[in-house]
Amino acid sequence: MNGATYSSFLEIAAGLVILCAFVTLWRRSLRAIVRTLAVQGMALGVVALVLGVRRHDVVLIVVGCLVVVAKGFAIPTLVRRVLANEPRSRETSPLVNVPSSLVGAGALTFLAYGATRPVVALVSTSAGRLIPLGLATMLIGFFSMVVRRKAVSQIVGLLLVDNGIALVAFLATAGVPLLVELGASLDVLLVIVVLRVLAVQLWSKFAVLDLDQLQELHD
Amino acid sequence: MLALVLLLVPAVTGCVAAATPWRRWVGWLCTASLGFVLVTGVVLATLVVHRPALSALSGVLRVDALSAFMVIVIGAIGLLAVCQSVRYLEREVTSGRSSARRATLYAVLVQGFITAMLLAVVAGNVGVMWVAVEATTIITTFLVGFRRTRGALEASWKYVIICSVGIALAFLGTVLVYLAALHAGDGTRVSLEWTSLMRVSHHLDPGVMRLALALLVLGYGTKVGLAPMHSWLPDAHSQAPAPVSALMSGVLLTVAFYVLLRFKAIADGALGVGFSRMLFVTAGLLSLAVAASLLLSQRDYKRMLAYHSVEHMGLIALGAAAGTPLAIAAVLLHVLGHGLAKAVLFLASGEILHVEGTTEIDQVKSLLARRPALGGIFAFGLVALLGLPPFSLFISEFNMLRAEVHVGLGWVAALSLVLMAVIFGSVMSHGRHMLFGARPDGEPAHKSPTIVTVPLIGALVGCGAIGVLAWPLDTLLRAAAMVVVK
Numbered sequence: 001m002n003g004a005t006y007s008s009f010l011e012i013a014a015g016l017v018i019l020c021a022f023v024t025l026w027r028r029s030l031r032a033i034v035r036t037l038a039v040q041g042m043a044l045g046v047v048a049l050v051l052g053v054r055r056h057d058v059v060l061i062v063v064g065c066l067v068v069v070a071k072g073f074a075i076p077t078l079v080r081r082v083l084a085n086e087p088r089s090r091e092t093s094p095l096v097n098v099p100s101s102l103v104g105a106g107a108l109t110f111l112a113y114g115a116t117r118p119v120v121a122l123v124s125t126s127a128g129r130l131i132p133l134g135l136a137t138m139l140i141g142f143f144s145m146v147v148r149r150k151a152v153s154q155i156v157g158l159l160l161v162d163n164g165i166a167l168v169a170f171l172a173t174a175g176v177p178l179l180v181e182l183g184a185s186l187d188v189l190l191v192i193v194v195l196r197v198l199a200v201q202l203w204s205k206f207a208v209l210d211l212d213q214l215q216e217l218h219d
Numbered sequence: 220m221l222a223l224v225l226l227l228v229p230a231v232t233g234c235v236a237a238a239t240p241w242r243r244w245v246g247w248l249c250t251a252s253l254g255f256v257l258v259t260g261v262v263l264a265t266l267v268v269h270r271p272a273l274s275a276l277s278g279v280l281r282v283d284a285l286s287a288f289m290v291i292v293i294g295a296i297g298l299l300a301v302c303q304s305v306r307y308l309e310r311e312v313t314s315g316r317s318s319a320r321r322a323t324l325y326a327v328l329v330q331g332f333i334t335a336m337l338l339a340v341v342a343g344n345v346g347v348m349w350v351a352v353e354a355t356t357i358i359t360t361f362l363v364g365f366r367r368t369r370g371a372l373e374a375s376w377k378y379v380i381i382c383s384v385g386i387a388l389a390f391l392g393t394v395l396v397y398l399a400a401l402h403a404g405d406g407t408r409v410s411l412e413w414t415s416l417m418r419v420s421h422h423l424d425p426g427v428m429r430l431a432l433a434l435l436v437l438g439y440g441t442k443v444g445l446a447p448m449h450s451w452l453p454d455a456h457s458q459a460p461a462p463v464s465a466l467m468s469g470v471l472l473t474v475a476f477y478v479l480l481r482f483k484a485i486a487d488g489a490l491g492v493g494f495s496r497m498l499f500v501t502a503g504l505l506s507l508a509v510a511a512s513l514l515l516s517q518r519d520y521k522r523m524l525a526y527h528s529v530e531h532m533g534l535i536a537l538g539a540a541a542g543t544p545l546a547i548a549a550v551l552l553h554v555l556g557h558g559l560a561k562a563v564l565f566l567a568s569g570e571i572l573h574v575e576g577t578t579e580i581d582q583v584k585s586l587l588a589r590r591p592a593l594g595g596i597f598a599f600g601l602v603a604l605l606g607l608p609p610f611s612l613f614i615s616e617f618n619m620l621r622a623e624v625h626v627g628l629g630w631v632a633a634l635s636l637v638l639m640a641v642i643f644g645s646v647m648s649h650g651r652h653m654l655f656g657a658r659p660d661g662e663p664a665h666k667s668p669t670i671v672t673v674p675l676i677g678a679l680v681g682c683g684a685i686g687v688l689a690w691p692l693d694t695l696l697r698a699a700a701m702v703v704v705k
Contacts, residue, residue: 119395122398168391173397194360194361195379198375199376202369202373219516
């Protein structure tokens with residue numbers, strides 16, 4: 001893979017990650033959002049694969065394949081199972097409407113470029129220039145956790161945060177050591193399983209779908 | 220080697236508990252495993268207090284004086300909470316509120332929880348520390364929601380969402396520290412081992428380290444319960460079964476703080492103490508302010524105890540901000556003292572909830588007259604937690620304030636004293652309401668079972684003893700403080 005193809009592959013994959021983050025804010029159908037998340041997971045895996053091929057790093061290639069399987073297939077399937085409980089699977093009343101959310105996400109992207117300046121200066125490779133996209137994805141994830149009211153939307157937000165951080169980790173350091181990487185991925189998978197169990201219990205015992213209904217505990 | 224055995228014992232006990240149906244002896248076996256942890260902690264402390272750190276599995280596990288001290292904290296408070304769990308589970312099973320299968324699940328999860336916390340404090344690698352802290356979140360979620368009421372499920376949902384986000388930020392912080400270490404450029408191989416990061420700490424890029432430390436304080440601070448990321452804490456602590464609240468409040472918060480102390484040492488090497496001091500002072504004062512304002516009008520005694528934890532985490536953050544050896548030694552003493560007192564209070568409050576059937580402060584009256592033993596334990600627990608002598612929290616708070624004044628943070632010490640006075644006043648008035656008053660006519664004074672009173676009184680005596688006697692903890696505290704202060 002020569003230098004130019006490598007950078008353009010990397011740019012396309014990383015661009016796809018952040019594009020998917022914007023799409024999750026734009027779509028209202030929860031099924032479409034989960035599909036977008038699967039595409040994002042695959043794009044993230046491709047980033048790792050491209051980096052691995054470029055650096056002839058077998059471990060990174062294996063990690064890339066694992067990411068494609070876990071974030072492209074396994075996790076979206078789990079989230080889809082939570083959706084099966086919800087009869088009306090639409091995000092009907094987010095706190096902020098769609099156009100304003102997209103403007104907000106744009107502002108967060110600028111913020112990400114500002115905040116990562118010291119990091120980009122330190123790395124100074126073609127991969128390093130894309131680091132702000134990872135941070136922007138993470139911030140958009142936070143944003144969607146705050147403004148969306150469905151339990152599934154919060155899970156999606158958490159996954160956006162996680163994918164954003166994983167993108168930063170791949171681009172900045174070509175992956176943290178394997179042990180930690182595996183621990184981190186396993187943790188995300190387990191958190192999703194835990195959230196799924198809780199969502200099912202909340203729905204089956206108390207018919208709770210929206211987080212506005214979680215108002216038992218306060219001061 | 221000993222560190223590995225330390226992790227294996229609770230893990231294997233958990234497996235045994237999983238394989239056998241719930242019986243009382245399983246509960247006592249779990250208690251014995253915590254006894255082993257405590258003893259091992261003491262042995263480890265004597266091994267490393269004046270000697271270099273022990274390591275195992277080629278550096279993945281590493282025990283220095285600070286780790287050994289934290290093992291003792293986990294062992295002591297874990298022993299207390301696990302032995303009270305036996306009674307809690309028997310009551311739940313006989314009353315039909317939960318099945319024997321759920322009791323087994325509880326026992327297994329608690330052993331897993333202890334194992335994860337032990338791994339966090341004996342890990343030599345900051346990545347493994349992160350994995351262990353994240354594992355505690357996953358394991359405790361089901362313990363928080365153990366009662367499966369609507370409130371309990373709501374609390375566990377908030378807990379897992381907020382803490383997962385927090386821990387994700389901490390992961391990003393860890394990645395950035397690793398990035399800075401990769402570019403530190405002294406030629407040696409870089410890993411995520413804490414000692415190797417400490418070795419290159421002076422060459423780490425300051426811009427990246429500033430971002431990293433801010434993310435780490437936000438991220439691990441969520442687990443510590445520092446404001447403004449504390450909002451999961453009162454819900455989770457008030458909804459969890461009492462022994463679980465005792466474990467979470469007494470040790471889990473401070474295990475996360477321990478990880479922060481390790482990162483603070485690395486960042487101070489790169490940035491000097493100024494930046495971390497600013498972050499810790501902000502988080503600490505904010506936590507004290509939040510606790511003070513929400514304690515004033517608190518109506519639920521379990522939530523009162525939870526906000527009191529936010530206050531104490533704020534206090535240790537301020538102590539860490541001062542950062543002198545004296546301050547860090549006081550922080551660690553506070554970690555142990557607060558853990559013991561808070562565990563006693565949560566366990567006593569579980570007992571009060573059982574006999575009174577309510578968590579409202581207004582509904583509980585004249586405990587001292589009606590239930591002298593239980594009321595007495597609760598009263599002395601509050602006295603300990605409010606930092607009155609002879610309990611160790613008095614000494615540690617005093618030393619932390621002294622250290623703050625010494626490094627020129629006098630205004631911080633003054634402000635925190637004002638907020639502590641507000642908290643003191645409101646907790647005293649809530650406590651007075653619950654404790655004092657005459658016994659209604661015709662109601663006999665109730666006795667409390669010795670299985671409850673003896674361990675709790677023992678813990679309070681311990682908390683008093685470490686306040687009065689400097690020996691033998693003093694040497695260990697100094698050695699532990701020197702690990703993270705250069």
